[in-house]
Amino acid sequence: MADAKxxxxxxxxxxxxxxxxxxxxxxxxxxxxxxECWIKGFLIDENANVGxxxxxxxxxxxxxxxxxxxVSPIYDHNFGEPQKELVSIGNEVRKQLExx
Amino acid sequence: xxxxxxxxxxxxxxxxxxxxxxxxxxxxxxxxxxDYEGLMNSCEYSLEDVQRIxxxxxxxxxxxxxxxxxxxxxxxxxxxxRGGRIFIKDEAANPSGSFKDRRAALSIxxxxxxxxxxxxxxxxGNYGAAVASQAAKRGLKAIILQEVYDSRKVGQPEIxxxxxxxxxxxxxxxxxxxxxxxxxxMLRVLEETEFFSASLYVPTSVGGIDxxxxxxxxxxxxxxxxxxxxxxxxxxxxxNVTGTARGLKKAGSHxxxxxxxxxxxxxLHMASDIDFNRxxxxxxxxxxxxxxxxxxxxxxxxxxxxxxxxxxDRYLSVTQGEVFYTTxxxxxxxxxxxxxxxxxxxxxxxxxARELDRDQILVVQETEYTAAGKLPSSQLTFAKENGxxxxxxxxxxxxxxxxxxxxERVDQIEVEDxxxxxxRHSYIERAMKMTESYVPTQExxxxxxxxxxxxxxxxxxxxxxxxxxxxxxxxxxxxxREA
Numbered sequence: 001m002a003d004a005k006x007x008x009x010x011x012x013x014x015x016x017x018x019x020x021x022x023x024x025x026x027x028x029x030x031x032x033x034x035x036e037c038w039i040k041g042f043l044i045d046e047n048a049n050v051g052x053x054x055x056x057x058x059x060x061x062x063x064x065x066x067x068x069x070x071v072s073p074i075y076d077h078n079f080g081e082p083q084k085e086l087v088s089i090g091n092e093v094r095k096q097l098e099x100x
Numbered sequence: 101x102x103x104x105x106x107x108x109x110x111x112x113x114x115x116x117x118x119x120x121x122x123x124x125x126x127x128x129x130x131x132x133x134x135d136y137e138g139l140m141n142s143c144e145y146s147l148e149d150v151q152r153i154x155x156x157x158x159x160x161x162x163x164x165x166x167x168x169x170x171x172x173x174x175x176x177x178x179x180x181x182r183g184g185r186i187f188i189k190d191e192a193a194n195p196s197g198s199f200k201d202r203r204a205a206l207s208i209x210x211x212x213x214x215x216x217x218x219x220x221x222x223x224x225g226n227y228g229a230a231v232a233s234q235a236a237k238r239g240l241k242a243i244i245l246q247e248v249y250d251s252r253k254v255g256q257p258e259i260x261x262x263x264x265x266x267x268x269x270x271x272x273x274x275x276x277x278x279x280x281x282x283x284x285x286m287l288r289v290l291e292e293t294e295f296f297s298a299s300l301y302v303p304t305s306v307g308g309i310d311x312x313x314x315x316x317x318x319x320x321x322x323x324x325x326x327x328x329x330x331x332x333x334x335x336x337x338x339x340n341v342t343g344t345a346r347g348l349k350k351a352g353s354h355x356x357x358x359x360x361x362x363x364x365x366x367x368l369h370m371a372s373d374i375d376f377n378r379x380x381x382x383x384x385x386x387x388x389x390x391x392x393x394x395x396x397x398x399x400x401x402x403x404x405x406x407x408x409x410x411x412x413d414r415y416l417s418v419t420q421g422e423v424f425y426t427t428x429x430x431x432x433x434x435x436x437x438x439x440x441x442x443x444x445x446x447x448x449x450x451x452x453a454r455e456l457d458r459d460q461i462l463v464v465q466e467t468e469y470t471a472a473g474k475l476p477s478s479q480l481t482f483a484k485e486n487g488x489x490x491x492x493x494x495x496x497x498x499x500x501x502x503x504x505x506x507x508e509r510v511d512q513i514e515v516e517d518x519x520x521x522x523x524r525h526s527y528i529e530r531a532m533k534m535t536e537s538y539v540p541t542q543e544x545x546x547x548x549x550x551x552x553x554x555x556x557x558x559x560x561x562x563x564x565x566x567x568x569x570x571x572x573x574x575x576x577x578x579x580x581r582e583a
Binding site for chain 2: 021085096
């Protein structure tokens with residue numbers, strides 16, 4: 001079975017500029033890697049697998065093409081882990097206010 | 101069409117003229133001087149018009165809140181009689197959660213009036229979300245271009261949250277890797293779509309912020325019968341400083357000291373793939389703040405309407421750790437949980453309030469919403485994953501990109517003054533570098549004086565110290581040939 005079918009939420013990947021197409025005035029660590037982008041939309045192709053060249057309709061209805069990168073991508077940024085450097089601050093300043 | 105980097109960049113002028121609806125050439129007076137007020141007024145919206153347009157989409161009229169517990173805390177560490185009153189303008193109450201709605205609201209209204217079908221903005225921050233939100237409300241399409249990932253495809257949590265927000269408002273989002281080619285992509289997309297460039301630096305974007313300074317002046321006057329002594333503004337590209345200062349003047353507040361604050365990220369390169377994820381702040385930092393003061397026209401339109409140096413009285417830096425600590429204070433003492441942008445200027449306010457008398461008023465002029473990715477806990481988790489040391493201690497031991505020191509006590513929060521003399525000097529020096537062989541006239545000296553908030557004599561002496569000859573008349577000469 002294909003990874004995605006027509007209408008699925010899909011993310012495409014594009015190389016916008018290869019390193020030799022990037023301007024010269026960049027730090028070397030930036031200049032040595034390609035300039036890349038990822039865009040989401042709905043798959044136009046009937047069926048496709050990750051890595052295939054595909055077309056999508058973006059959220060505003062534009063048609064773009066690129067390499068299928070992910071199907072139904074999730075937002076996985078989060079609230080982070082509890083930070084021992086932060087958790088006691090509230091009580092410390094409360095105590096100071098009570099003293100004054 | 102040739103879409104190579106250099107070919108697209110060489111079409112910049114025509115692309116931007118069509119995409120902004122502004123013929124910037126009309127405002128050019130010399131290679132140095134342009135008609136700033138003429139450009140600002142070119143869209144012909146009065147302050148009343150702007151207020152009405154913002155109200156239509158629920159933007160503005162945000163609450164002004166006195167932070168009484170925080171003020172008490174500051175007084176407990178101040179000399180007797182000291183400890184100014186700290187107020188905050190709760191800009192998170194805007195539709196997309198930040199003051200950036202003010203910037204987007206007028207630009208989107210204007211774009212629609214001019215008949216554009218959509219808008220494009222390059223922003224990894226709140227502005228992208230604001231443009232997407234306002235475009236949704238006005239029925240325009242929005243494309244937001246964001247610098248999100250390093251070459252390992254590791255993204256800044258705060259920016260990943262902005263991708264989510266923009267997509268929640270229905271925008272097409274381009275998530276890009278690190279590089280100044282964001283501008284190149286913007287030009288390509290503008291050319292392809294014929295959409296409006298909702299740049300942060302067009303007159304309508306800056307004009308929208310005037311309402312913030314105006315409201316703030318009015319609200320303090322109505323509550324206290326006087327204008328604020330200090331307005332404290334998180335500074336990056338200069339729009340926030342410019343609009344707030346202009347609005348305060350329109351409200352009649354001419355003596356409020358305008359203070360800009362940035363998080364100290366000095367030493368980190370903004371276009372570096374490696375440094376990108378060594379930052380725990382994605383804006384409101386010195387990496388934007390300083391270059392935008394010394395060269396405001398470094399931006400995505402021919403002339404930048406956000407000109408911080410014109411309006412700043414003082415420019416300060418605070419450390420990342422001080423801002424995280426302040427974020428905790430605001431939540432725990434005032435019951436207000438907000439994102440990092442406003443807390444940068446709030447950290448400075450804690451330090452500055454100690455210098456002021458008890459009856460003096462400081463206003464921190466923004467807050468922003470907070471969410472997954474934007475909390476100190478997500479930022480510090482990310483910092484540790486990227487090899488940054490995090491510990492409690494004296495914030496003076498902070499090293500951008502290496503060590504984040506969370507203060508142990510509130511009296512350790514101490515702003516650092518950034519040398520304005522040095523910034524003004526490099527602004528003038530940069531203006532000379534950009535116009536190489538051109539000989540500045542008296543009119544240019546006057547412009548540079550206004551643009552750097554100095555005097556005619558100051559600029560003349562600076563030019564002398566740089567061995568730059570000036571023309572006596574307004575005639576245009578070529579540097580080196582005759583002066």
